[in-house]
Amino acid sequence: MTLRHLKIFVTVCETGSTTAAGEKLHIAQPSISLAISELEDYYGIKLFDRIAKRLYITEAGKKFLQYATHIVGLFEEMEREIKNFDATGIIRIGASITIGNYLLPGYITRFKKIHPQMDVKVIIDNSEKIQQYILSNQIDIGLIEGIVYSPYIAEHKFRDDELVMVCGNAHPFANQKNVEISKLQNESFILRESGSAGREIFDSTMTSLGIKILPAWESTSTQAIIRAVQANLGISVLPYLLVKDSLNRKEISQFHIDGIRFQRSFSVIYHQNKFLTESAKDFIALCK
Template sequence: MTLRHMKIYVAVFQHSNITRAAEELHLAQPSVSLAVKELEEYYGVRLFERRGRRILPTEAGREFYGYALHIASLFDEMETRIKNWDRIGTLRIGTSITIGTHILPELLHRFQEQFPEVRTEAEINNSSLIERRVLDNAIDVGLIENQPEHEDICAVPFMRDELAAILPPGHALGRQKKVTLEQLAEYPFLMREKGSAGREILDAAFALRQQAVHPVMESVSTQAIVRGVAEGLGVAVLPYLLVRRAIREGAVIQVSLAEPMERNLNIIYHKSKYLTGNMNTFIELCKQYGEETDHE
């Protein structure tokens, strides 16, 4: 049996008339009658009783209609969804904590204005886990703060960010125009957790200087670290995107690093990933956002 048989049967059942069903389907009446006959012969049951110009379903016919309607409707739904996937599908996005907190909400707002019927699913975690999720095809597009390590991942920079040294108000180093990491390391240090992009950059910078730093506080929460610095627990080096508000409000003070530490924020996806139209649109929105931020 074919899908054509199912659609013809549904039309005949709904109209109780071969002629009207043929008109709806734009088929010749004999073709519709033949399809119904073929169904009855195939299943070995009578599906309709003929009464004058009307045909009425038998008990078997009513049972068969439920299946035929479901099959035909499911096929139509599949056709609609797949042909319009870029308009009504799902976009799975994963971001690092920094990007998810400060950039993703604006990106999602812009994307949903263009694709209101596309469902977006967002996962926020540290960069290494987002990279793993891209490799596992658990997300379509990732936004992370470092360069991916795996060769199967493509990375496209979309904006730049810098690491900022922050101190408690009134700190001794606050009177200097610039400070070195060595100077900062002389004070209690507050750091993000291992595995976060900012922590990896900072650890690498200290390793190059053959300097070991044992933080007095580690946290997945940047706000907890900022609050700790504001309360005088120590100093920190964090992404500027995460601390600019606290700096503007005067909760902490920023001192320029003698050797600036900048990094690219990257769009990542698997090299074998087929990028749909809505994925490409999201990637372009990320690039536009980065260009706007660079010009601020």
């Protein structure tokens, strides 16, 4: 078993077929198939089920992929670092929308003061996608809200956060302190998309209380939600960091549900098999 075998396996997983992997790696398709067979024989496992001329990764293959992805990634990182030891390095950061909007710019500014030659690449997406990018080695470090689901991801909580209920200034709930939860069922909700950490917390809380909410609107854009709330088209629940400016300008109003608070944590995450460079450790230390 060699690094070449691992790279072929990872590429087959990425492309979905031995033919596409061969084209990407400039290797003949029979050599790709042979490398996969050699891996399976070496470890005594089936990496793929072959059904109707298509490949379907097995559970053993999924576990193997987690290790192979990071072994290949670590080797490629070593190649870049050693061959260009004095050149500019790259750190790849992923952040949820809330963190990316309000905290990440400050973290990167401070990081660049410590490592002025480092190039920082950033992806902003919802927390679920950021976890997927960690698992597929598309980013080195992630900053997310809410719960980590994969056992392959290491996490360190670094800050607490709260979601708040908001409505238009003309809405009957505006500035109310003890709105009964049962009254929410009669309201139109404008919510973030499924997969966002805030939406997940809100949905799970409502479900645990026996309240079923069917959103009238769903959006990946916080600003679109705020504008719709401002126009009194519905109510919403959003991170305080994302609505505090609108609240301070009195564009929208906050209200409280009797006996309920939506609290969560921000976490810095990375793959448990990831080799953390000194610059990566420095970035993590800045997250507070």
